Amino acid sequence: MATALDPLIVEYLKMFNCSSCEELFSKLKKIHTEHKPVEGEHVRFSIHDIKHLSTSDRIGTIIGDMNIYWSANKAAELIKDLRENPPKKSFENPVVQQYSSEAEYSAMTPLITNVDLPGSKYNFVGHGYYTELFFHMFFGNYSDFNEHMKKLSKQDLKKTLKTREGYPQFSPLFAPIIGRRMIHIERMSWLTEQNKRDIRMMYHGSNENRQVKILEKLLKLGADPNAHDILGGTPLCYAAYFRYDDTEKVVSTLLRYGANPNNSCQYNSILRFFCNTLASFPEYWSIIDLLLSYNAKPMDYEEAMKIRYKMETNYPLEYAVKLREACPKKKNECERTVCKVSTVKQCKACDFVVYCTPACQKLDWKFHKPTCKKKREEKALENNA
Numbered sequence: 001m002a003t004a005l006d007p008l009i010v011e012y013l014k015m016f017n018c019s020s021c022e023e024l025f026s027k028l029k030k031i032h033t034e035h036k037p038v039e040g041e042h043v044r045f046s047i048h049d050i051k052h053l054s055t056s057d058r059i060g061t062i063i064g065d066m067n068i069y070w071s072a073n074k075a076a077e078l079i080k081d082l083r084e085n086p087p088k089k090s091f092e093n094p095v096v097q098q099y100s101s102e103a104e105y106s107a108m109t110p111l112i113t114n115v116d117l118p119g120s121k122y123n124f125v126g127h128g129y130y131t132e133l134f135f136h137m138f139f140g141n142y143s144d145f146n147e148h149m150k151k152l153s154k155q156d157l158k159k160t161l162k163t164r165e166g167y168p169q170f171s172p173l174f175a176p177i178i179g180r181r182m183i184h185i186e187r188m189s190w191l192t193e194q195n196k197r198d199i200r201m202m203y204h205g206s207n208e209n210r211q212v213k214i215l216e217k218l219l220k221l222g223a224d225p226n227a228h229d230i231l232g233g234t235p236l237c238y239a240a241y242f243r244y245d246d247t248e249k250v251v252s253t254l255l256r257y258g259a260n261p262n263n264s265c266q267y268n269s270i271l272r273f274f275c276n277t278l279a280s281f282p283e284y285w286s287i288i289d290l291l292l293s294y295n296a297k298p299m300d301y302e303e304a305m306k307i308r309y310k311m312e313t314n315y316p317l318e319y320a321v322k323l324r325e326a327c328p329k330k331k332n333e334c335e336r337t338v339c340k341v342s343t344v345k346q347c348k349a350c351d352f353v354v355y356c357t358p359a360c361q362k363l364d365w366k367f368h369k370p371t372c373k374k375k376r377e378e379k380a381l382e383n384n385a
């Protein structure tokens, strides 16, 4: 049986000039072992060349290696270019950079958000062109941040809150959200002890780690919670991307100050972005509830079905059931998520959803059961009224 290729592999394949999968595999192994950025060999490659690569662990290794290889290539190019052409300051949302596919976009996210700030895998102290204020916020030094802000006139404050910096064109609000990773510098396995010491010394070793307090203060002062960067990423997206104990606090603060949970994150709605990112981390699942309570919705029908499927396969039943309310099926389409058959045969118990066959209904029963019961009770109440 033919193995379906992960679209990410297809994206990465464009980077290699190999005549067979064996060649690709050994090249990647070599690169991986030596762990060095490799100068770009952008190349011709056909899917058919690796169709006999069927074992999933081998494909897994290749994806892992290609991630390193591709990111390292792109990072080297980008770092060089930014040294020669530092980004200009601006004061509005940048034009969103377009990628040829969702896979390419997700592979670029870590690269773009990290490459010119301290802690980057490929450029550990970042670039020196960020302002002192940005670093106060990034490193969580509330005292210095506050001193700086207090001295500003009303007009300068307004301008400061809109200033865009760095390659991703971040506004100040992004700094503390992304800078939370500095609190957890010990977890950055790609940094040596010396790298870590050097990064700490960038702030004289006396970081206050008060990023979340800075975030709140910025919002109070009028920072735009819906600003976006060149990837189309908003503060909410970054809160999910940099996941720590305080993620729920960051998300709820942003929502409270007017962050729109229905601003998309380029190829995904915020809802899908969170559902995907948090799937393997039960400690963050309550954030999904939080988003739903702020009426977060999928971008379109196709995405709604992807979210439903993700929930049914990765989350506990209660989440899959809740998500159905935010992601309903089309009228007259079988209620089972993966079934696209059109039908008018209603669930006899509630008359609320339709199923194409008893088989589909049976397979879907565990997800529909709680809603079915609720609908029956509602109907009984109406009839008694």
Ligand SMILES: [Zn+2]
Residues within 6 Å of the ligand: 334, 335, 336, 339, 340, 341, 355, 356, 357, 360
């Ligand atoms: Zn069906």
Ligand SMILES: [Zn+2]
Residues within 6 Å of the ligand: 347, 348, 349, 350, 351, 352, 353, 368, 371, 372, 373
């Ligand atoms: Zn029913």
